[in-house]
Amino acid sequence: MIHPNTIKVRQDIWDFAHSLNENVMNEHSQPDKWTIAQVLEHLYLMEMAITARLRIKVDEENPAPSSMPSIPFHLTLDRNRHTPAPLALVPADKHCTLIELQTRLVRSRELFTELIESIDPVMLEHRTMDHPIFGPLTLQQWTEFIGLHEQRHLEQMREIEAELSQYH
Template sequence: MIHPHTVTMRQHICDFMDSQDETLLNEHARAGQWSMAQVLEHLYLMETAITTRMGTVLQQNEPTSPPLSQHSDVPSFRLTPDRSRRIEAPTDLVPADKHMTRQELHTRLSRSRSHLNQLVQSSDPQQLQQKTMNHPVFGSMTLEEWVEFIGLHEQRHLEQMKEIQSALKAAHG
């Protein structure tokens, strides 16, 4: 089962996207910063990459390292929504600066979520709880934690899109 927060955050992301003018979705509030469409494309790229890596880990028979969360009451990955901590996206997860329609963005996000759902539903829940993958900032996390992380990551970027929206409103008077 997909973590409830991850499901809820995707709905909030889609509702926010639907409330935006398509032209504004593709507009940059500041030079060198992502547009809202680029943020949405990043979410698609990230979920796709995580799902692909999870599938690879699930197919491997060798043991994985223990999750860091087993040594903590509050796993560090739960700090993901904190926008005061800046984290650079890996190069392969940086979206291209190109115009995207709302429909294209919906299609991509729907596709990546469908793949995640299929993987989780077809996997042994015990494997999701025991197998791990390394995160470049948070270290070793179970696959189950990665599914929760996707929602926390989307929460972080929903706030980013709200900041972009505010900056665009201010710029347009």
């Protein structure tokens, strides 16, 4: 089952994104920062990557136990902690429409949801997959992590919008 906060945060993202015009969505508040559109693309890339890794983990016959220490993954919400995105999850700096981004994000959520709903609930609670920073998370915790990650980036998008509003 997808964590309820993950579902709510995605709706909050749509409410926020639909309040913006396309130019603002694609404008840099600072040269070295992502645009709101890039943040949305990053969320798509992230959800697709997590879904692909989860699919592999579910298909493993005898998954090896993790040797990583576990760190509270709720620290994702701490915007004072910054970890650069892996290169594969860095969005291109190109103009995107909300329709394009929404289509991608709706598709990534459908794929993620289909996978999670196909997994035995016992496996969701007992099988783990390592997070590069937080260590082993159960597959069920991953459904919560995606929402926390998106919540973090929703705050980032609000900060970008606030910075842009100073210039307009």
